Amino acid sequence: MFKPKEYKTLDYLILPLRIIPAQTIYAILITILNSLIPAYQTLVIANFINTAMDIFNGKTDYSSIYLPIVLIMCFVMFTNLVPSITQIIDTSGQNKLNAILKKEISLKHARLEYKHIENHDTQEILNRVCSDPLGNFMAGLNNLFRGATLLISSFSLLMIVMSSTFISGLIIIFISVPLFYIAMKTGKKNYEMEVESQKIQRKYNYLSSILTNRDSAEERKLFSYSTPISEKFAKLYNESSKIETKIEIKSYINMKSGSMVTLLIVIIIVALLLPSLHSGGISLGVFIALVNAIYGLVQNMSWQLSSTMYEYARLKEYLNDFSIFIKLSEKKDACVLPADVDSFVFKSLEFRKVSFKYPGTERYILKDCSFVLNHNTNYCFVGVNGAGKTTITKLLVGMYDEFEGEILINGKNIRDYTFAEIKGLISVVYQDFAKYSLKFKDNILIGNIIKTDEEKLVNIVSEMGLDDVVKSLEFGMDTYLGKVKENSKDISGGQWQRLAISRLLYSNSKINILDEPTAALDPLAESNVYELFRQVNKDRFSIYITHRLGAAKIADEILVVNEGYIAEQGSHEQLMSLENGIYSKMFASQKSWYETDI
Numbered sequence: 001m002f003k004p005k006e007y008k009t010l011d012y013l014i015l016p017l018r019i020i021p022a023q024t025i026y027a028i029l030i031t032i033l034n035s036l037i038p039a040y041q042t043l044v045i046a047n048f049i050n051t052a053m054d055i056f057n058g059k060t061d062y063s064s065i066y067l068p069i070v071l072i073m074c075f076v077m078f079t080n081l082v083p084s085i086t087q088i089i090d091t092s093g094q095n096k097l098n099a100i101l102k103k104e105i106s107l108k109h110a111r112l113e114y115k116h117i118e119n120h121d122t123q124e125i126l127n128r129v130c131s132d133p134l135g136n137f138m139a140g141l142n143n144l145f146r147g148a149t150l151l152i153s154s155f156s157l158l159m160i161v162m163s164s165t166f167i168s169g170l171i172i173i174f175i176s177v178p179l180f181y182i183a184m185k186t187g188k189k190n191y192e193m194e195v196e197s198q199k200i201q202r203k204y205n206y207l208s209s210i211l212t213n214r215d216s217a218e219e220r221k222l223f224s225y226s227t228p229i230s231e232k233f234a235k236l237y238n239e240s241s242k243i244e245t246k247i248e249i250k251s252y253i254n255m256k257s258g259s260m261v262t263l264l265i266v267i268i269i270v271a272l273l274l275p276s277l278h279s280g281g282i283s284l285g286v287f288i289a290l291v292n293a294i295y296g297l298v299q300n301m302s303w304q305l306s307s308t309m310y311e312y313a314r315l316k317e318y319l320n321d322f323s324i325f326i327k328l329s330e331k332k333d334a335c336v337l338p339a340d341v342d343s344f345v346f347k348s349l350e351f352r353k354v355s356f357k358y359p360g361t362e363r364y365i366l367k368d369c370s371f372v373l374n375h376n377t378n379y380c381f382v383g384v385n386g387a388g389k390t391t392i393t394k395l396l397v398g399m400y401d402e403f404e405g406e407i408l409i410n411g412k413n414i415r416d417y418t419f420a421e422i423k424g425l426i427s428v429v430y431q432d433f434a435k436y437s438l439k440f441k442d443n444i445l446i447g448n449i450i451k452t453d454e455e456k457l458v459n460i461v462s463e464m465g466l467d468d469v470v471k472s473l474e475f476g477m478d479t480y481l482g483k484v485k486e487n488s489k490d491i492s493g494g495q496w497q498r499l500a501i502s503r504l505l506y507s508n509s510k511i512n513i514l515d516e517p518t519a520a521l522d523p524l525a526e527s528n529v530y531e532l533f534r535q536v537n538k539d540r541f542s543i544y545i546t547h548r549l550g551a552a553k554i555a556d557e558i559l560v561v562n563e564g565y566i567a568e569q570g571s572h573e574q575l576m577s578l579e580n581g582i583y584s585k586m587f588a589s590q591k592s593w594y595e596t597d598i
């Protein structure tokens, strides 16, 4: 639907034309009619006054007033009926547009290469583009219509004025040029100030969220940071308010000075027209209508234009972000379902001299990293924080392709597997695993969205020690979890972790990785969860990742990641016997964590 290109202001019209053609064409027609209304109003009022004057002067009979009255009635009906009809049509059109925009944008988001998700700058753009696409697209469309209305109504009014008094038309054009220039500049300036204010708003909104949200509640109490953060919030809030007030004042001054200039021009032109009115060159009807037209015209050319230009600048920025977003590179087959790997027999996983640095950075996180893992052994990767353990899993699951060296599964390069096969073969529970506000059972079933197996589900829940949790839930496994839905129930951090691990167990994957989902637990509790996982998952190949060595003991073989490569490998006993070994040093420093266990 959205082609990768530089989106221009006109796309605010082209996109709705493609998605909701009937409603957009209706809106275009209404815009054209609306823009002709001021000219029409001017002419029918002039006609009405002239006819009334003629009747009054006995030049014509009463029946000739009917037509001008009907014409005025048409105008009144149009301006009263059209907005309500338009609103009904707009609502249905906007719903459809919203559904399609949301779907396309979330699909694009899902297809993005993972590097964009982890990049701070693109993350900012993603937030801006995805937060209110409908609001921005509707504002863009309405602003285009507003601009078109201003242009057509100004031109038609100008024609009326010039056809009666050419000089007045010239004066208006002459004075409107600097007004137009000032309006453009003010619009742009206001936009720049608004951007500045929005930056500050983002900061204080974040502070406000940590002052009130549920996730920070415990730490708020623990560290008592509410008062200093509130003060910082108030400071930023004031800063942003000052900018907003400045914009308001500038806009007000601009608007008022625009009105004063408008009034001045009208007075000058009225003074110029008075001799013609006096000499009978123009009728009273035309005179009144002209004053009306000139007033509308000059207003159009000054502050109305300023606010349109302001919106134009703001919405152009949204399209810039939108263009960058749509042009972001995608992962091939990102949205395919995991392949059915039932018949696949896993034998080995090998990293052969793999080197990798994150896009846009210079430091190698993995450097000539090599190891071989066999199907009949369980492994644990250990290493200090930041050693590169998670990076290994990211390469394995295809989040990043730009690595040197080879990664082989059963001796075959992972680049020769389809992404669907990789998805089917490997499952990981990460440190920041997702907590879905879905039903309890759906939190597990999404581990394998191609096959539902109720028996397997019940077994896993039981094996992972979650039976009691299910019993405590009002609707058992059909209870919604989290805090979003009414009647939903939140469960403890440890229970969420076991639920996330159950999701992995429910998948059919052949390589199962626990990447410290237990990081929030204390070291002893972490060891217990890993042990439980090992028992439940004993027939499948598992990799454990941790920087705490208590959990490493459950593995048959331990690989120590250090400075981007495997520095040591062997059983717990073998590694402990290495003189000056990294593992044995780590073990000694962590010993006190497990005093009751090790």
Ligand SMILES: Nc1ncnc2c1ncn2[C@@H]1O[C@H](COP(=O)(O)OP(=O)(O)OP(=O)(O)O)[C@@H](O)[C@H]1O
Pocket: 118, 119, 358, 359, 361, 365, 383, 384, 385, 386, 387, 388, 389, 390, 391, 392, 546, 547
């Ligand atoms: N998206 C990224 N862009 C740039 N650098 C990154 C990115 N992700 C991780 N890094 C860096 O790569 C290094 C290794 O990170 P990684 O998450 O693999 O470590 P880890 O061994 O899993 O650590 P931990 O035990 O803390 O989870 C760290 O220095 C980290 O700052």
